[in-house]
Amino acid sequence: MLTHQFNPYSACTSILIGKNATADGSTMIGRNEDSRSAWAKKFVVHAHKEFDQPQTFTSQDVEHPFTMTLPTIRAKYTATPEWTPTYGLFEEDGINEYGVAMSATESAYCNSRVLAADPYVKDGIGEEAMVTVTLPYIHSAREGVQRLGQIIEAHGTYETNGILFSDAEEVWYMETGAGHYWVAERIPDDGYAVVANQLAIQEIDLSDHENYLFAKNIRDFVVDNDLATSANGFNFREAFGTRDLSDQHYNTPRVWDGQRYFNPEIDQDPESFDLPFIRRANRLIHIDEAQHYLASHYEGTPFDPVGGGSDADKHRYRPISLAKTQESHVLQIRPDMPVALSGIHWLAMGVTAESVYVPFYAGADTTPTAYQVATKAYDPTSAYWIFKHAGILVDAHYHDLHPQLQTVQKDLMIALGHHVITTDAQAKQTDAVDLTALLTAANDQAATLTLTKMTALIADLITTSTDFSPLNYQTDLNL
Template sequence: MLTHQFNPYSACTSILIGKNATADGSTMIGRNEDSRAAWAKKMVIHPHQEFDDPQTFKSNDVDHPFTMTLPTIRAKYTATPEWTPKYGLFEEDGINEYGVAMSATESAYCNARVLAADPYVQDGIGEEAMVTVTLPYIRSAREGVERLGQIIETKGTYETNGILFSDAEEVWYMETGAGHYWVAQRIPDDAYAVVANQLAIQEIDLADHENYLFAKDIRDFVVDNDLVNSANGFNFRDVFGTQDLSDQHYNTPRVWDGQRYFTPELKQDPESFELPFIQRANRLIHVDEAQHYLASHYEGTPFDPVGSGTDADKHRYRPISLAKTQESHVLQIRPDMPVNLSGIHWLAMGVSAESVYVPFYAGAATTPAAYQVATEKYDPTAAYWIFKLAGVLVDAHYHELHGKLQDVQKNLAIELGHHVITTDAAAKQTSAESLTDLLTKANDKAAHLALQQFQALSADLITTSTDMSPLNYNTDLNL
């Protein structure tokens, strides 16, 4: 993610998994939305709406006044907007009523040669608008790529981004390059990909329209501007991307860490520019493993910032989960289920390593009250701040208190996993007319479980911390 003019160096980490690479046949896309250590999010479900006339989208970003006409029918969809629309909506991630998921964006960088040939468009589309003008108007992942691609070609963009799409059958990763150009690759059904703030897509086969989509005249663009001598394809990462020292410490190690976790037999250099985009795991991947990756910080290596490595090693690489994460999500579309039951929007508010992924059925009517509250400063009624408070309290005495957090996370993982199993079973016995109400109540129950236990955790952490003051002294109680 790259948000707001006051925060030019934000960044995210993403994962995409094909249906034959997962344990239950789901497709999964997920991302950490990283911006600021205190920048609250909420979760909403926009209802299906039909208008008499086309609607107009106008960005609140004064530096990038993007505007466009929208269709008259807007599908129902989940989203995680920010506490204020002042700098833009930044809805970021969601699942719509047609079973299509979208996460936007993974911020990346385009090199100067390409930008000289096609500069950014200051009133073009950016991250803050992409979910809002795309997700409610698409019926498949492929259609999502095509719709957003058409917007970029005609209206331009003011930044370089990666965008994730999925449905029950396909997973797509799309990348923009320069002002008007983009490519997208279908993740093979038996593969996964992890991405970390670099252009990631490699060889593009311009003749393979089943697995690659791209701006209509991209071949002419790269040839006419002497960017590459292309016949039927080219390496998008090499032509459009960057390779510099910051990449080696900020970006590539996170890709290395993901491939180390899912494919541990690989022996790779964390600073290599040659890490492959598409990779195969040594096992079928469960949803909690996708969540584990997004919550990781080089555990088991010298690079863990809260590990036992040297001070230099602990601060050598930017971790996947860090204090600036606003929320983390895994969007799971499950097979062989009715569309309003198949999508689960797993959401961890705040720092993924210090939070818990709560399952929200996208087919519900609305979100729990605590998730609809988001404020600039701490609010004990807001889900974002309830999870953030526990993390802040743990951070104050990390090694002494982290075990308490882990116990709660483990217990909730069990309870919430069981909750999904029992809800699915109940849904099979529920009429279509009553299903939305069932799922809404299920989401309320899941949120209540997580929030109640994190509030109890915070009370325990505060009580325990009272005797950890630097002003403490071992006083003889007999005096």
């Protein structure tokens, strides 16, 4: 994520995993939404709606007044909008009633040559609108790429972004370039990709429409503007992307860290410009491992900000999990299940490393009350603020209090994993008519369990912290 009105160096980290690369045959896409350290998010379900006439979307972002016509049928979908729509909706991530998942966006940058040839469009589409105008109107991941691509070609865009799509069969990563161009690559079924604020897609095979999609006339644009030579393909990252010092310290180390985790046998330089987009992990990937990557901060290396490295090393690279994360999600589409049951929207509010991924079934018809409360200032009834409260208490005395947080995180991971197994078993015995009610209740149970444990943790942290005052003094009890 990159919200233009905020810190321009706050942005996201993403992961995409094909169905044959996971332990259970799921497809998975996930991302940390990074913008501000105190900027609350909600979790909502938009109901299926059918209108008599086409609808009109108008952005509330006054700097970029994007507008477009929408279809008459809007599918049900989950989303995580901002606490305020003042700067735009920023719905960011969700799963729709057809079993399609979308996460938008991974902010990236184009080089000046590309932008000179096709400048950004001020009233074009941007991150804040992409989920809202795409996810409710698509029936597959491939269709999602095609719909958003058509919007970008017709209306233009005012920024460069990466967008993630998945369904039960396919995972796609799409990148926009300049004002009107885009490409997308299907993640191989046995592959994974991690992305960190750079244009990541490399060689595009323009003759392979099964695994690559792209804007019409992109070959002519590339050749006519001397961006690359093109017979039947070109390297999108090299033609459209950047290679500068900020990439080496802000972006590439996060890709290196992900590939180090899933392929520890491969030795690579964290500042390399040549890290590959697609990798095959040395093992099948479980859901908790995808979540672990998004919560990582270079543990086990000198670059961990809370580790034992030198001061220079601890601040050398931007970590994956950091204070500016608003929410993190992994959208899991599981195989061989009814659509309502197959999609799980794993959601961790606040700083990923200090939060808990709660499993929410996308087939529910509403979200737990605490996840619908999002305010600018602290509110103890808000799920976002409960997780943030625990995190800042730990941060104040990190090495003393972090073990207490870790214990609760582990206990909840076990309990929530068991909760999914139990709910799945119950769902197999439930009529389709009652399935929505079962899943809605299951989501409430998961939220209640998690927030009760986090609230108890907060009480323990406060109690323990009372003895860490700088005004403390070892008093001789005999005096």
